[in-house]
Amino acid sequence: MGFFDKEKKDQSKSSTPSTSQTTESNENHPLKTSLQDNIKTVKDTLGASSDIVIREIRIGKGGVLKAALMYTDGLSDTVAIQNFILESLMLDIKHTEIESELIHNPRLMKTLKDFAMTVGEIKDVTKFDELFLHLLSGDVILLVDGYSEGLNIGNRRWAERGVTESTTQTVIRGPREAFSENIRINTSLVRRKIRDPQLWMETKTIGKRTKTNIAVMYINGVANDKIVEEVRLRLDRIDIDAILESGNIEELIQDAPMSTFPTVYNSERPDVVAAAILEGRVAIFIDGTPFVLTVPALFVQFFQSSEDYYQRADLTSLVRILRFFSFGIALLAPALFIAATTFHHEMIPTSLVINLAAQREGVPFPAFIEALIMEATFEILREASLRMPRAIGSAMAIVGAFVIGTAAVEAGMISAAMVIVVSITAIASFVSPTYDMAFSVRILRFVFMGLAASFGLFGITVGLIALVLHLCSLRSFGIPYMYPIAPFNMEGQKDTFIRLPLWKIFTRPHLISQENIDRQQNPTSAMPEPEKEQ
Structure with missing residues (x-):
């Protein structure tokens, strides 16, 4: 009996459409002429949600027409609905003669749109999917009994954050405004x-x-x-x-x-x-x-800041070179230290080798494990500081790094030189003006540390060659990622590793803008020839 009961249940399930299937099918249907049928479909589709307000009204002389206003509470401007929509419909056309032959005439909706509505944006709605899209976006929907079309009245207003100062890309000189969620x-x-x-x-x-x-x-x-x-x-x-x-x-x-x-x-x-x-x-x-x-x-774009174009060209060029240099430190500093102390002692001065050997006398781990422990610890501290409340996040990161580094050196687990190298690496990673590029360096740093621990400088060299090949193979929407370095473009070098004065940069990037590449007129070509002495 259990098998037959289960089969009957399966048949009943297959014969009765689910609520979600019915809802999805209703969304694609056109509006109905009956106002009550339209209201019922809206309530059934939205699950009679409490924030969906449906206000049934009567318009025209003697309330000859039944209508309904629908809006989402919290997304629509209720004051505007009261003053500019309800008042226009219920009071302004209260004494208007609406004849019986006009009730079923398509001209009525056009008349309401042209003469009764005192708002800016009004569109026609003929299908339920359009109705739900505008309704859940904050607009007001007007439906009239006897018509298979409605009016979408633009009335969006919700609580939002205003224009504030940027928190992720701060500058010393330049505009302070930042985008919002609107x-x-x-x-x-x-x-x-x-x-x-x-x-x-x-x-x-x-x-x-x-x-x-x-x-x-x-x-x-x-x-x-x-x-x-x-x-x-x-x-x-x-x-x-x-x-x-x-x-x-x-x-x-x-x-x-x-x-x-x-x-x-x-x-x-x-x-x-x-x-x-x-x-x-x-x-x-x-x-x-x-x-x-x-x-x-492009690759070079992630080393450029908006402040570069608000400061003098010589200062900007110095800072930009510093960013590229910091990129190399953040990527290779731990790997070079591991390779030098593990395989290539002859590259280090003799006195420094002796000092490093004395520091590592009681350290139980090889240089690679030391660097791995310190880098992982710093990444944990950095991630924890981001999740902590803003008032104590930065203080926790500084104090935590200082206490853990000092305690690890005194306990003999980590050498003092490794703490210095990891600290310089961490500071250099913060120089990047964009978070995405700094995050890429954080990942690749561990790869180069493993290559250095396995093959020394040979491994680092092979890794750099593979990295350059990978960068040259990337494209962004059809444009080579390393442009204007590879393919090399002389005009593009004016704003790559250094920035020349603005009056020296005449064109836009050639591969990006191929139609109108002139940024400004060359002042030398526009200068008039000097007059000859008579």
């Missing part, structure tokens, strides 16, 4: 800096359940059309339930997902995004996050 505020911040009619923006919706708004912004005639088309194709290929942050989009459109080096640049500073767009790059805005993506992203 995509419209973010696009307006860039519009305020680039007042060019050729600054075009395309809007997409990605995420089957989150319906996240995505905006693609670029300058027509400056951005490479092939790059813009590639961005469109990669975004259109995304088929996922949810997009909650720009990192989700970055992971889905990047060129080399298995590489530690980032091929998509992100920033929360409007001036950085505006400068990237002016160079011919494409910006991708995601609603709900203050970080904006720009593509293509």
